[in-house]
Structures are given as structure tokens and as C-alpha cells.
Amino acid sequence: MEIKDLGKFGLIERLTKNIVPQNASTQQGIGDDAAVLNYSNKEVLVTSKMFMEGVQFDLTYIDMEHLAYKVAMATMSNIFAMNGQPRQLIVSLGLGKRFKVEDIESFYAGLNKACAKWNVDIIGGDTKSSYTGFAINLTCIGEASKEDIIYRSGANETDLICVTGDLGSAYMGLQILEREKSVYYQQVEEYNNKVREAQRNNDQARLKALQKERTAIDDFQPDFAGKEYLIDRQLKPEARGDVLQQLRQAGIHPTSMIDVSDGLASELKHICQQSHCGCRIYEKNIPIDYQTAVTCEEFNMNLTTAALNGGEDYELLFTVPIGDHEKIDKLENIKQIGYITKESLGNYIITRDGNEFELQAQGWSVKEN
Amino acid sequence: MEIKDLGKFGLIERLTKNIVPQNASTQQGIGDDAAVLNYSNKEVLVTSKMFMEGVQFDLTYIDMEHLAYKVAMATMSNIFAMNGQPRQLIVSLGLGKRFKVEDIESFYAGLNKACAKWNVDIIGGDTKSSYTGFAINLTCIGEASKEDIIYRSGANETDLICVTGDLGSAYMGLQILEREKSVYYQQVEEYNNKVREAQRNNDQARLKALQKERTAIDDFQPDFAGKEYLIDRQLKPEARGDVLQQLRQAGIHPTSMIDVSDGLASELKHICQQSHCGCRIYEKNIPIDYQTAVTCEEFNMNLTTAALNGGEDYELLFTVPIGDHEKIDKLENIKQIGYITKESLGNYIITRDGNEFELQAQGWSVKEN
Numbered sequence: 001m002e003i004k005d006l007g008k009f010g011l012i013e014r015l016t017k018n019i020v021p022q023n024a025s026t027q028q029g030i031g032d033d034a035a036v037l038n039y040s041n042k043e044v045l046v047t048s049k050m051f052m053e054g055v056q057f058d059l060t061y062i063d064m065e066h067l068a069y070k071v072a073m074a075t076m077s078n079i080f081a082m083n084g085q086p087r088q089l090i091v092s093l094g095l096g097k098r099f100k101v102e103d104i105e106s107f108y109a110g111l112n113k114a115c116a117k118w119n120v121d122i123i124g125g126d127t128k129s130s131y132t133g134f135a136i137n138l139t140c141i142g143e144a145s146k147e148d149i150i151y152r153s154g155a156n157e158t159d160l161i162c163v164t165g166d167l168g169s170a171y172m173g174l175q176i177l178e179r180e181k182s183v184y185y186q187q188v189e190e191y192n193n194k195v196r197e198a199q200r201n202n203d204q205a206r207l208k209a210l211q212k213e214r215t216a217i218d219d220f221q222p223d224f225a226g227k228e229y230l231i232d233r234q235l236k237p238e239a240r241g242d243v244l245q246q247l248r249q250a251g252i253h254p255t256s257m258i259d260v261s262d263g264l265a266s267e268l269k270h271i272c273q274q275s276h277c278g279c280r281i282y283e284k285n286i287p288i289d290y291q292t293a294v295t296c297e298e299f300n301m302n303l304t305t306a307a308l309n310g311g312e313d314y315e316l317l318f319t320v321p322i323g324d325h326e327k328i329d330k331l332e333n334i335k336q337i338g339y340i341t342k343e344s345l346g347n348y349i350i351t352r353d354g355n356e357f358e359l360q361a362q363g364w365s366v367k368e369n
Numbered sequence: 370m371e372i373k374d375l376g377k378f379g380l381i382e383r384l385t386k387n388i389v390p391q392n393a394s395t396q397q398g399i400g401d402d403a404a405v406l407n408y409s410n411k412e413v414l415v416t417s418k419m420f421m422e423g424v425q426f427d428l429t430y431i432d433m434e435h436l437a438y439k440v441a442m443a444t445m446s447n448i449f450a451m452n453g454q455p456r457q458l459i460v461s462l463g464l465g466k467r468f469k470v471e472d473i474e475s476f477y478a479g480l481n482k483a484c485a486k487w488n489v490d491i492i493g494g495d496t497k498s499s500y501t502g503f504a505i506n507l508t509c510i511g512e513a514s515k516e517d518i519i520y521r522s523g524a525n526e527t528d529l530i531c532v533t534g535d536l537g538s539a540y541m542g543l544q545i546l547e548r549e550k551s552v553y554y555q556q557v558e559e560y561n562n563k564v565r566e567a568q569r570n571n572d573q574a575r576l577k578a579l580q581k582e583r584t585a586i587d588d589f590q591p592d593f594a595g596k597e598y599l600i601d602r603q604l605k606p607e608a609r610g611d612v613l614q615q616l617r618q619a620g621i622h623p624t625s626m627i628d629v630s631d632g633l634a635s636e637l638k639h640i641c642q643q644s645h646c647g648c649r650i651y652e653k654n655i656p657i658d659y660q661t662a663v664t665c666e667e668f669n670m671n672l673t674t675a676a677l678n679g680g681e682d683y684e685l686l687f688t689v690p691i692g693d694h695e696k697i698d699k700l701e702n703i704k705q706i707g708y709i710t711k712e713s714l715g716n717y718i719i720t721r722d723g724n725e726f727e728l729q730a731q732g733w734s735v736k737e738n
Contacts, residue, residue, distance in 0.1 A: 034416035132501030
């Protein structure tokens, strides 16, 4: 169905009619000039993230439902990174004419799944036409008690640096997706060359045979064998709200926290800059999945670079007082990768062979250019 | 200066280094994963608006500073339309490679002007590259006491329908801008034809003469004589927070309210639908500026259609109990244009010659296709 057949208000009605706010803080959701929230007992956390087609995502290898799930998780991740609980989401979409109502419904299906997972209410948004690519902006609102909020600026000398899950896997997933995309386009190009040649020779039998080959190309199946975990990390990331619960139960209150969206090096530098301190991390301690390591080798890429600068992991990076060392040790899926130093000592990584290198952040350039 | 010379973080630092939060509700502004706000004594209002280049704005006739001022006002207008006070703004930009650092600085200059006018803090945002057009998303957060909030749904039978300022002027301003744009492009095309002809004839003297003509075209000045008000309404709209103060001082509490962004007809239908009522408005009472009327005649357009469906006026449309009739009468710049009826009586406009026509909303199609 075409969007213009429904019109703006018809489309919004169709997408949002089943949305029923679940949170007490949501006083009025979709349907007025602004949503109305009540946060009389908590601090309000607010964050916005924008995602542009062709830069942050590529619809040739992510479908609308996964895309929505991913961008919702990426945005909620910012609230978790403050040690907060996400509660509301506002969804703005700039839609090209090529999109059908069904595409937007798939997108909302993905949003609804992500919101259901963390009990978040969709409370409003804006839908506009776009002459060009698909543009998405999500605003996530969350809550935390004042004393629970964890800023980037709270790290102290001797604090331990910890990270959840593993790093670099989402980035290697992207490499595989891009490789398969280029394999596909290469097949299409070779096929087109064959067709042009047959046309030049006016070879009808050859043209007929080529039609069958075309079907084979249309049925192209990317080769993800053994790489499922990496693909999943790239296409279906999970925000680490679970870790916050784990930390709370273990009686650990991190001194600083950030989520890893641009890459470990970049995020660590944010913490150090805002906490006015330095850091040492150990290459050997950076958590890396086996598939990530194997795939880096296949692609002839440096594993540590992928882990340091890959981005899109949406893991949590945080610091804890050194006294929490044993408590952290007992928790699964959290690795201690180094420690906080005086600011004057700079930000360094110590390699497996004992060399020290200054941490370089490539947040912007790796992902966005 | 190129954006890549500064990098993402350098750009953000440059744009935001002078921003100092002014509101007590802003606990932590720019610089962490999320902003932290405190609204312990008020309800929180949140709204997001997206603006896509080529659809909601055209950089051939609006500069970055005016554009920013306009989109900020449009977004704050949504908070005023709830009878709230805007307090914070979150700015997401998708930037094409053609933009320089200076362009974004101009944009922020416009944002800062709009924010200074209503004492609003810029508390965060997101900056991404765009392969295509310029995409803007603003999220505005505001506050109101629970009892002060005015929804679209509160209109009652016999209530008076009121509107601030005048309608249709922003739309007629757009018509003039588009006319001047096409005059300019026509001159360029004619010029190019002359050059091509001279080249065919290898007429060097003519080519030299044409170079002078080119300078004249480059110095093209659009003809806005006598239309300044309309151009201003289109390029520099003002959100009507002033009217809320006026109403409060006069002891008037509207029963329903909305801002006129899509056009009077569309907004009035929203109020009627959500309040489960109907309406009668009088064509003769719709406030229209003299320049709007003259320009409609020039363009051979129907004046009432422009006022009903033009959009982008950012005036406030609201209803008050009929007992407030005299109080409203005393206020400048507020016109009573009709009254609320039973739902079964539908939504009608009564023309100057006494005919009744059902109100047709064209919000989406007029502005966005």
C-alpha cells in the first residue's frame, strides 16, 4: 500500500493505534502537540540519536524490522550508560517515496519488540517525506535516582577499567556483510557484461540461457557460515541493561560509565578527558570472541584495531574502585582490562609483547566516512 | 573550514563550548551519554520535529541562521500549544559533505537566538554525516503544572474558537520566494542558451559581452517590494509564547489548544476529533493580513484556501468557554472565528455569502508533496 493512500494522519493512526503506555511516568502519549510525563521522584534522562541511510545503515543488508530494533537498542543504550532505566521513545522518520506502508509497519514491529524488551513506551514522533534517503531520529527518555546516575566524569586514579561482553564483533559482522554485498554486485556486473555481449552478437539462444542465470543471481544467498554470531552482533545488538541489574545485585556502583558505540579507544578517551585522568589498558585483557579473531585473520585485519575502533558493540565500559576487584571477578561477562592513572600519564595500551602505545580514537572516521 | 578537519568531537566542542545552561531543571547538559533534568514539581512536556531539505525547507531561499531560528520556533511552538514553557532543546543534524564548519556555526547562531528569546538550554544532540540532503531533528522539552496543561481534547459545545495573529501569510511568503526562485532560474537558462549560441557561432565578442551579463545574474536580487511581512512570516516565524502570558493575565484558561503548523482546517479538525465535537467557523472572521490578501489576488489564488490550508503560521488556535467572550474581545491580536458544536453537526465553514462548506484538511498534501 502506498503511503499517500493513507495520508500522514492515516499512517500515524495505523502505526500507533495499538500502542498502550505501560509506564506510570507516561501521562499522555501519542496524539497531542507534546507528550506529557511525570518524573516527580526521579531525575529525567534524555538522549537523541540520528541515523542516516547510506552512512549509519545500508538497507541492502538490513531489513526494516532489524534496523528499527537496532536503532532503538542503540538509543536506549545511552540511557543505560547513565545507569538509568529507559521509559519513553519518540520516533522521527524522514521517508523516501519508495517506502510502502508495509515497510513502515515492519519498522514499527522492530521498534515494538525493542520497546517490549525494556518496557519502553512510544509516546510520539514526527513523520516527514524525504526526497532522498531514509532518516531516523530517536529520542529516548529515562529515569534514575539522583544518587544512582553515573557520569563519564567520575573515574578516579587506581580505579579498575571494566568492559562487558566482547568487542569488535559488530564491526567484523559489518565487514562480512560488505564482502557479501560486493560479491553480489560483482555477479550482477559480470552477468550484465555477458548480456551486452550476447546482444551485440544478436545471440538469442545465449540470451535465453542467460535469463536462467539471472534467476540464480536473484536468489543469491550470502555466505554467513560460521559467522552467525558476528552478523547477529551487527544486525541485532542488545543494550546491556542486564549488566546494570547484575552490578546492583553485586553491590557495585561504578564511578564512571559510557557505552561503546564509537569504539573502545574513543569511549575510554571520553572518560579520561572528562574525569581528568589517564589510563593503561592491556591488549591481552580486551575481550574478543573466537569468531572475531578468526574473521580478522581472514580479512588480514589487526584484531586489536578492530576491538579498539570497531564501534557499534553497545557494550558498557565503566570504572570501579579497586576494592571492588574481587566482586567484579565473580561476575560473568565482565572483564577488567586496565586501570585509571594520573592525567599526566596519558592514555596507553600495553601490547602482548610489553610495548606501550598511545590510544588513538577513530570514532568518526572509521564508521562515518 | 572543512568539517573533517575538526572531526566530530572537535565540531561539537566548537559549537557548544559557549553554551551555559540557564534553567534550574537542567542538571547536566551537553557532554555525557544523556542529559540529566529535574522536574520534581512540574509535568514534563516532550516533542520532536523533523525537517528534511527539499521538503520542509529549501536552502536556495533560506540561509542557515534563519533556518535554525525557524525550526527551533516551530518546535517550541508545540510546547506553547500545551500551555507549557520550553526549557531544553536537543539538536540532531544529518550533514552533507557540502557543508562547511561556518555553515554549521551559522545554524547554531540561529538556534542560540531562538533559545535566548525563550530562555531555552541546548542540552545535547547528535551530528551525523549525510550522503544526500540536510536533515534536522529537534526535540524540545518543557514544563507545565498539571492543572495548566491544555490538551486538544478539552473543547466543549458552545465554546468559542479563537486564533492569534493572522493566517495564510507564511504560505503566501512561500509563494513569493518560489516565484523569485523560478525567475532566477529562468534568467540562468536564457543566459545559458545565449552562451551556447555564441559558442556555436564562435562569436568571441558576443561571449565577452555575455560575461558581463553573467555578473548581473549572479547579483540577482529577488523582488520583495511590499511583501516584506510575508517573507518575514515564512522565514522568521515566532512561536506565540507571548499570547500565553496575555491569556494568563486576563484570567482566561482555554479548554483546548493546538498550534497552526499544517493549516487552520487541519488543526481545527484535530481539536474536534479529539474533543468529540463539531465546529462552525465564519470565513469573514478569519484574520488575514492586507499583504496576504493582495498577494493572493496577484497569484490568482483563493484567499480563504490559503488561510485554511497554508500552514507554517505557528499561531495558536484555542477554545474558551463562551463566558470568556468579553475578556477575549479586549485582547489584541486574538480573533473569535466561530464556535464549537455537537459532534453530529460536523465541521463547517460559513462563507461570506452565507453558504456552508465542510472543512477539508490538506495538511500533508499541501506542504509535503
